[in-house]
Amino acid sequence: MVYKILIVDDEKMMTELLSDHLRDCDYETITANDSREAIELLQKNPDLIILDINMPDMDGLELCRNIRNHVDCPILFVTARITEQDKINGLQYGGDDYITKPFSLNELTARIAAHLRRDERNKHKSNTAVLTSNDLIVNLTERSVYYHDKQIPFSRREFDLIEFLITNANQVFDRERIYEAVWGYDAEGDSNVVKEHVRKIRAKLNEATGQDYIETIWGVGYKWKRQ
Structure with missing residues (x-):
């Protein structure tokens, strides 16, 4: 090794x-x-x-x-x-x-x-899966998001959406694709709920960091911006 x-x-x-x-x-x-x-x-x-x-x-x-x-x-x-x-x-x-x-x-x-x-x-301890983006730490194992040493609270579905976008950073997805990936093919509802969840996530991230991580590609969908 x-x-x-x-x-x-x-x-x-x-x-x-x-x-x-x-x-x-x-x-x-x-x-x-x-x-x-x-x-x-x-x-x-x-x-x-x-x-x-x-x-x-x-x-x-x-x-x-x-x-x-x-x-x-x-x-x-x-x-x-x-x-x-x-x-x-x-x-x-x-x-x-x-x-x-x-x-x-x-x-x-x-x-x-x-x-x-x-x-x-000491390898019996579990490995921690972490993704990062411009000082933001997304802990996939703990399902938590931190900016510097402060945790930003997200609901279960909000975190699911963050995980999907950051895992596929810089790729653009339309609302239908995001809805299928995060809510599931058999979910009852429609892709309009994605817009509201993105709005809430953006508001929380901007309040905590002063930065925008999710970009709207008008007429297409959303992408997570990773520098």
């Missing part, structure tokens, strides 16, 4: 260095240079995340807290912050380990291997 490691650091030189080293150690790597990009890459289901703390916009601690309930894999902080309180904060926000810069690549590799072995022994 080839393990996949997500490396998150705003310094591109650092992500490239770690990526090259870990690939030489037979790991698969994916890299992000900010928190938003890291959230999008969660869909690739990394087996371990290496996370810098000092990043612009959303720092590593905040990112860890936002994603911790949606990823089961180990999170290893790599940072220049060296006080005891910094280490405590990292662990309290959901990190599994903490290594300070400058560090030995051999030590980092050993810690990664140890966490992956421990996580492999």
Whole structure:
């Protein structure tokens, strides 16, 4: 099995260095240079995340807290912050380990291997299916939607509609197709109910995020916009 490691650091030189080293150690790597990009890459289901703390916009601690309930894999902080309180904060926000810069690549590799072995022994826990879209986290396993660390409440049918659209992001569907997929072929009613549910979903998402995720294609239908 080839393990996949997500490396998150705003310094591109650092992500490239770690990526090259870990690939030489037979790991698969994916890299992000900010928190938003890291959230999008969660869909690739990394087996371990290496996370810098000092990043612009959303720092590593905040990112860890936002994603911790949606990823089961180990999170290893790599940072220049060296006080005891910094280490405590990292662990309290959901990190599994903490290594300070400058560090030995051999030590980092050993810690990664140890966490992956421990996580492999713990595989009896269920895998979490997560889709992301522009800072929105849709947890398909828990049937929940989060923006940053706040949950956005949706009804069962609203979530079904969100799941269908985001799973088929950037594809356009007419109301009849959406109705058949979400309500079922044998449902009593008509596709006009789709319009009302889309309206409610949009209102909740816009209130929580200030963004529009569902686009109306006039004369055709709807699509989920994924950047």
